[in-house]
Amino acid sequence: MDFIDVMANARYELIGEILGKSIERVSKPKSFSDLVDVVVLDKYLGIPIFLTLMWAAFQFAFSVSAPFSDAIDIFFTSAADWAKANIPNEVLASLIGDGVFGGLGFVLVFLPPIAFVFIALAILEDTGYLPRAAFVMDRAMTKVGLHGKSFIPMLLGFGCNVPAIMACRTMENEVDRKITIMVNPLMSCSARLPVYLLFAGAFFAGYEGTVIISMYLLGIILAAIMAKVIRKFFFGGEPSPLLMEMPDYSMPTVKSVLTSAWIRTQIFLKKAATILFIGAVIVWFLSVFPWDATNGGEVLENSYAALIGRAVEPIIAPLGFDWKAGVALFTGFMAKELVVGTLGILYGVESEEAIIDAIAHDFNPITALALMTITLIYLPCLATFGVLKRELGEWKLVGLIIAYELLLAYIVAAIIVGIGCFIEVM
């Protein structure tokens, strides 16, 4: 035993003696929180309960938000039609109609489900359940070489990887901190949600919640595996133990739930007004220029976008994607929502039919799953990239993240496509 443990024991032993003389403990019936914790923190029930609650959160968000999304969709579709019909300058009409309303609007359709996911998470947070989730996951985490404290940054990663990576500063051990940072981009942030929502909605109607939660789980599992691998090959050592407190359960108030959900939703809206807007304009430009060659976006094959897409195509063609997915993944590096925004523009400018139908034509359930997986894994977005460099301090480690993520994305997608083919043959 290390002396550090000997000292800890000696201190607690003395505290015990002192308290033995100065404190009387009147035995009280177990509090409500204690009783709930017996079940929630159970060795075997803990993780299933956690998964069920998360699944319920997504299913709730998905079903409640559907009518709102439809309303937004109708609004932007008609706005796009109106713009194209009424703006005399055809380039401007295309920019407003296809780029802004088509591309950005298509991303904003996912605002309601995102907001409801935030509400569900805020409820779980305010009741005091989330720290318990951390505790439950700690047992699993330390087994796979991640520190228990890393669960909080990992959980934050479901919102956005940028603050999550910064939250790793609270970790005491430098090696634990670096490993947690390096696998954090695998945690499925809310920017990936539009991609899941689009493809799960188009190909797995009725099972959206299950499909989306499995994406989140895939992220967690991959993060666990990578943490183990990175520790083994680059750092060594064992994760240090976790000390954490459990606040008592409490009834969440409507006001605090709405406030915290609103703060997070606001971030999404701000992003839509800035980087997603700029991204949509860039993608629109790439998809309709050179104007004469594409005949104002009619012949997408001749556009700059197609040029970029075709460059990526050889790599992704074996997975069953065409060049449009290539462009989407390319722009997705700016911000992951742009994967959806880009598909919206590319399919929107080409055909007048509903975008989802168009996507259903080019993808199937297997390639849809593969694309969701790639979006989950392939690269940290630009903002995450910046914060990774700042918090890790070394280009070498950032390079390592990019290398393993690209490789991992490809391998996992290939496995999915492979299994899909196998099932088809059967």
Place this chain on the structure above:
Amino acid sequence: MRKVVALAGNPNVGKSVIFNALTGARQKVGNWPGVTVEKKEGICKYKDIEFYIVDLPGIYGFTANSIDEKIARDYILHEKPDVVVNIVDASNIERNLYLTMQLIEMEANVVVALNKMDLAKLKGYKIDVRKLSKELGLSVIPMIAVKNEGIEELKVAIYYATKHRVKPFLRYNDGVERIISAVQEKVIEHNILSNYPPRFVAIKLLEGDEEILKMANFNEEVIKQWIS
């Protein structure tokens, strides 16, 4: 006269509530030098003394591994505040006293603010404050800071602590004490880090604290030889 008072305690013990109650509007928020951890300072006047109050980050221990713990530790060791108010959550007293033990090891002039007495009572704890104070060898002030109970008493205790420095000694079990005193003798003999309390240096060397080992220019092997 101006005296420096540091507030130390675990996270979520009501430290900010007590800080606000003591300083009122006379406070300033900045950063600890070189890091992005928030530093709150304020002034509290009592009788002829002006307390300059510094809110240390909420921590569980004094290792040099986390930024927060390092800030708190460096402040206590280098700035040597006249009084350290250790805020203890009475409803989690066992875990909270762990920090108190370490403050005593650092020979800080500690006053314990035993906060959340109401919650402790709800949990069924009956705390004999006078006995606890005697066992620890320092002042213990029971408080319910959110209800403003005990704030005045705390000011009085801080005031007396600035006048009469306490130097409690807590004896751990014999086995541990034997090892500590063996190393402590060497620390004194070799004049190692003589501006820190020798008992604290001895414990940290034994715990293999990287920063202290580096500052003392020692490796753990030497320490092992001392105690063998």
